[in-house]
Each structure stands twice: as structure tokens, then as C-alpha cells.
Amino acid sequence: MTSLNGTIFDPDTGDRLHIELAKSTSRRPRGGGDVYRVIDKRANKPEGNADHENFGEEGWEEDESDGHDDDGDGGSDEPSGTENENSSDKNELPADKSDQPVHKQQNGSPANDGRDKSSSDIPPCSTLFIANLGRTCTEDELKEVLSKEPGFHVLKMRRRSGMPVAFADFTDIESSTAAMNSLQGTVLASSDNEGLHIEYARSKMRKS
């Protein structure tokens, strides 16, 4: 550049070339349409490699159309602000986000997103709700089955609302979950259906 600077450009008028470094930060459309400037997320990340590349490579095309730089704000900007070329103003390529890798979990087991939703959407509880008991099922019969499970505490039955249901208290959720998985579908002597239906006890104390 310095070798060409001052070269006689037009011999008739004597104009000379005026070459200088392009001010990459000179084009900032303040008040214009595209104010959408993406805050650089890579700025505070040390692994962001945006420093060495594209350093002021877009400033050249602006200088030949303008000829003059903008007032003031050109020099005060930091050189790190030059990588907003791909922000949102011009690259409206259709369907450019179709190739982004969406990794869905495709394991054979049913959707296990870190939390076992064993029976239903009821959150785990140390108390089990036992239904599908036979109409002739007694508390002692059920308690005899439950007492073989570790952590079993107490059993309460209630046969007022049609079919009898039972509530089994365990010492902790681990024990109740193990007992539920173990006794799920157990056919008692008094059962007339498929067997026991066990869920976590639904508490009335839900979050308001």
C-alpha cells in the first residue's frame, strides 16, 4: 500500500492515489434500519476463536461508496466489534437451520429422561396407593403381602368409595418404589381382576 500511495493516478489533472487503511469500524448504521446487533456471546468465552479471523475485512466495500467515514463513532469502537457480519441483517438464507443436528434420544428403552416415571405422572411418595383389590379383600391379607417388603410401615384400608383401596406407608421413597415395582400386578386370593394396581399416593398438598 505504501508503495502505491501517492502514485499519479490521472496525469491530466495530477490526481494522486490516496490509500489508507480501511476503517473497519466505520460503518455503524446508527438510527438506521438494521439496529439488530447480536451481542457477541463468544466475547467472554476464552475458546472463542473469532479474534484472529475476519479482522476488518468488510470495511473496504463501505469506503468506496461513502468516501468519508462517519463522524466520531468510528474511532471509538473496539476492534472486537467487527465480527457482527453474520448477525441478522442480510443473511436471510431460506432453510439454513434445517441441517442443524437435532439429536433425539433413540434408545430402545422407553423415554428415560433422568427421572423414572414409573407408573404415571404422580410424583414419588413414600406412601403407596393400592387399588384393584377384590371386594372381599381384607386388610390382613394385604398386610401379609406388604410386610414382606422392606421398609413397610403401616397399612390403612378404606372401602367406602365403591371398590376398596389401601394406603401403605413406607419409611422412604426408595422402599415404596421397590415395593410398588415388586407388588405391581400381584394377584391376591381375593382379587377378581388382573391383580393389584399400585401407584404413589396422591397428596392433596399440591403447589398452589
Add this chain to the structure above:
DNA sequence: AGCACA
């Protein structure tokens, strides 16, 4: 599908 006691 059916969820109570204190």
C-alpha cells in the same frame, strides 16, 4: 378408574 387417615 377408584386417593384417607391424622
